[in-house]
Amino acid sequence: MSREDIRENSMQIIFQMDITNEFDYTKLIPIEENLKTLERKQSLALLSAIRDHKSDIDRVISSNLDKWSIDRIAKTDLAILRTAVAEMMYIDDIPNSVSINEAVNLAKKYGDSKSYAFVNSVLSKIERSIKE
Numbered sequence: 001m002s003r004e005d006i007r008e009n010s011m012q013i014i015f016q017m018d019i020t021n022e023f024d025y026t027k028l029i030p031i032e033e034n035l036k037t038l039e040r041k042q043s044l045a046l047l048s049a050i051r052d053h054k055s056d057i058d059r060v061i062s063s064n065l066d067k068w069s070i071d072r073i074a075k076t077d078l079a080i081l082r083t084a085v086a087e088m089m090y091i092d093d094i095p096n097s098v099s100i101n102e103a104v105n106l107a108k109k110y111g112d113s114k115s116y117a118f119v120n121s122v123l124s125k126i127e128r129s130i131k132e
Contacts, residue, residue: 015079049090
């Protein structure tokens with residue numbers, strides 16, 4: 001399974017976590033079953049980062065939104081943003097540019113016609129703020 005597949009599967013799990021409002025993936029039995037198909041180490045690192053740092057991740061996303069609030073973001077776009085921000089902040093072996101590019105690709109696949117531009121804009125702002 002490629003890193004892109006792992007990221008996509010993890011984003012889908014993050015989407016499920018948001019829908020169920022249960023951000024501890026270990027408590028979600030169907031999700032735990034899905035994890036058997038993922039490359040566990042990479043997937044669990046990403047999911048654990050989101051579980052352990054969700055409020056920080058959401059704060060970073062919120063502080064980089066223009067004229068939006070986090071609760072207005074489509075659930076799919078939010079899952080994509082959380083995935084990318086978790087990678088950018090807590091997964092050291094993935095360059096930020098890769099996280100952003102992959103997030104844009106996921107937004108093109110799962111979002112509406114403007115999602116990819118929105119995701120790119122927010123993540124580019126976050127990348128600049130992380131570098132400062």
